[in-house]
Amino acid sequence: MSDESRQNFLNRLRIQKDLEKFTAGALARHGNVEDTVARIAALERRDQDFVYAWVELIARSNHELAAHFIGRVASAFDKMERSGVEDWVDQAMTTFDNRGLGFAIEALEHVDDFAREYASRHVRCGFDDASGFLRHFVRGLGGRELRVISDQSTFTDTESLYLPDVVNLYPEPEQNFTIYKLTAVHLWAQTWYGTWRYQVVEQLIRQFDDEHPMAIFNRLECIRLEACIARDFPGLSREFRLYGSVGEAGDALWDEWRRRASRLAEREASAADSLALVEAFGELPLPPLRPFEGDMFAGRVRQALFARIEREKSAFQRAMQELRDQDDRGEGGGDDAQKQLVEVEMQDEAGAGGEDVNFQLTIDGEVTAIPEHMKDLMGSIMQDFGEIPDDHLEPLERGEYSDALLPQKGDVDGDDDPDLNDAGSFSYREWDCVRQRFREGFCTLRELSVPPGDEGFVAATLDKHRGLLKSIKRSFEAVLGESRLQRRQSDGDDIDLDALVEAFSDVAQGREMSEYLYTRYRNQERNIAVMFMVDMSGSTLGWVNDAEREALVLLCEALEMLGDRYAIFGFSGRTNKRCEVYRIKDFEESYSSAVRQRISGIRPKAYTRMGVAIRHLGQLLQHTQARTKLLITLSDGRPEDYGGYKGKYGIEDTRHALLELKQGGIHSFCVTIDNEAQEYLPHMYGPANFAVIDEVEKLPYKVADIYRRLTT
């Protein structure tokens, strides 16, 4: 026996003895111990240590299980890395704890299945890994903003892209990620290149209310979209080709379909052409869908489409009405808006489908500039119709105009309320855009206190957003840490050469020498007072209210660190006689337990009469001492109150109140979660003075971030 083999032999003996000792003899009952030991002995030293450690650990729970582990561990190492083996034992131990020995042994025995599953878990690409990227990517491609959502089926309803939970088709994670991307592009292409135009959807549902024709249409559209993408996105097209193979027979079928439907590859082809071909392809066998192609659900599309068309039509008409009104005013008051001739001309650059379109809007023969938010709206309408339909251009009939300017009636009943005349009530004027003048003393406002809520909410929020709070605090610290060199100080760290030279020249000229000759690093003093005005209208009921409260908690934590002076008020009300603001925190108050309880006690109340709240809180802000004064509104929609305070009237009054603040040197900013805010916020707050947050959950983070950006 050579030295080496002798060494090996001794080694195996030692291992066998050790393991038998650990398992208290259980190992001996298993057949083929020698072979098992030999395989363990062949492992690397580190892996052996790993086995020892686990055997000892498992044996503390159960000797039999430890013996089973020893029997399988070598094959586990054949199939997986150490971390995989660890997962494998770990899940067996969990099974043992929960379901007992039998199931645990079974779990150990299925090491092959586990290894396969483990391998796939590490190459697949999950929705969460890709969704952040996909959202940006699809937005960048252009067109209407699309949500990205994970779902059982893969399809689009033209508002969202529904993508699979996980993609696990290829051995490399990178490849699976690409499939995600291509799937999203394919679905996006359906919305961009007119698969779901209104006319097509109508005809599709009328003519083919069956699965098979739908499947044919889907494949024909695949061919058409493939060609569109090849024209516009050569890079993507290369990837589509790379991942587009479905086996020899499948590819041959696709080629056959492509040959027969060759006119779909032409630039002028539209979804209507695909539709026209469906019957001709009825008898042909269907080629299998490629990995990045999804299903089509015309019903779902129709639902989303119809809802959107209604919404966008009225939004468009409202916007047009505003343009007309402006035009009227410019010409000294045209008598009847309906007489105006409106034309929308499109300078389409590349015929059918997709391409960016330049609009030209003509009112009474005069070219009118299209506001930015209207361009998006028109783009979206174009995606649905391929044009701006004539009925969109018809003026709203005054009667059905939801924003109709109703005469404002004072609330008479309100006078019965005994509280109205108490000391805590204030009276404010309101801007009447119909009369173009103020209604003096029209609104009565009371300052109330929010009933304290459960302080546990604050603790829960801090816990829930632990990580977020840390990052908010860090970024706020960076603001504080920004020290800067202050010149011309009476004392300091270093000599200010510029000042010294100047002083010297003064002396030389016989003037008095300045004593401010030093530089000093110092944190810039923040001198900011900020008022948070929180929407407590009924519409915030539910998660908006939760998000608002969470945002306030995080904000308070951060603001305490900055040392900015801040106050928080809620606002709501019902009619002009019962406007209410709710004190949550005064400028003078510290962030005490009472304040925390009030934040937690914020509950939705009634309506949103914004103007009067802004005037009142602006007054409070005006009376505080600070160099920079800021009013930040958290809201979920446009101003609205009982009795005609809505639409244009509400917006104009709010805008007026904000202008009054601006004249007083107060900056205002609005954070909203209303997706239609683009229509009215620029008008109310100014183009750069608002932020729209698309997901409510993001509110707490965004508010802090916006505050930091605003004040640095």
Add this chain to the structure above:
Amino acid sequence: MSTPAIHTEQSLITNEPYYEPVADEVAVFTAAYRNKLPVLLKGPTGCGKTRFVEYMAWRLERPMITVACHDDLTASDLIGRYLVRGGETVWVDGPLTSAVRNGSICYLDEVVEARKDTSVVIHPLCDDRRLLPIEKLGEVLAAPPEFCLVISYNPGYQSVLKDLKQSTRQRFVALEFNYPGVEVEQTIIEKESGIDATGARQLVKFGHMTRNLKGSGLDEGASTRLLVNAAKLIHEGIAPVVATDTAVAQALTDDEDMLKAVHELSRSIF
């Protein structure tokens, strides 16, 4: 004794700067100049504001002095100061003073960044008085008809601390700039970088994609300047996707998801 800090003959622009007019900005600027009105240029970064001023300076055959404003820029940085030379004091004109003396075009870039006290010197210069008081010299300079003050700022900044005061902005003729239309932008990229029409068109398309992302993750989309930079790299033989990654994506954001999105958008075109 006085020494100019800037030699005006050096700041005369002799070669025509390349500028592609978008609307009637050339005519408006010329008219404002003839009427001795100061001009305010608004617009996002990299859309051609500085190039436009250079072009106008060349067209009007006036020297041009540019001051990039920063938050430590004080009034005396603009006007000038006394220095000591061999035991004697010497006055040195600041850029604004030399511009006034020589009837140049003075361009204050990103003026909101400067300290608030600069408005003291800008204001009397920008109304019909057109005077520059130099306190240290006890002198009041009257601006010659050739002098013109141009300032620029980017209204997209959301910080309330960086806003142009009404009393300042209401002294100017304001010209709004934005990124040029598809064809003009393509021409600009071609002419500035020397790449072919196809490449330029693809870059314009890429630029539009990044601008779609403005507000949903990016503060600004790719400016024309960034696209031109990328085009220059491409012209040097750098692969297009690498060029857009380095010249555009990295310049726009640090966010990983966003970088990846911009990278993939570029790959989808080239």
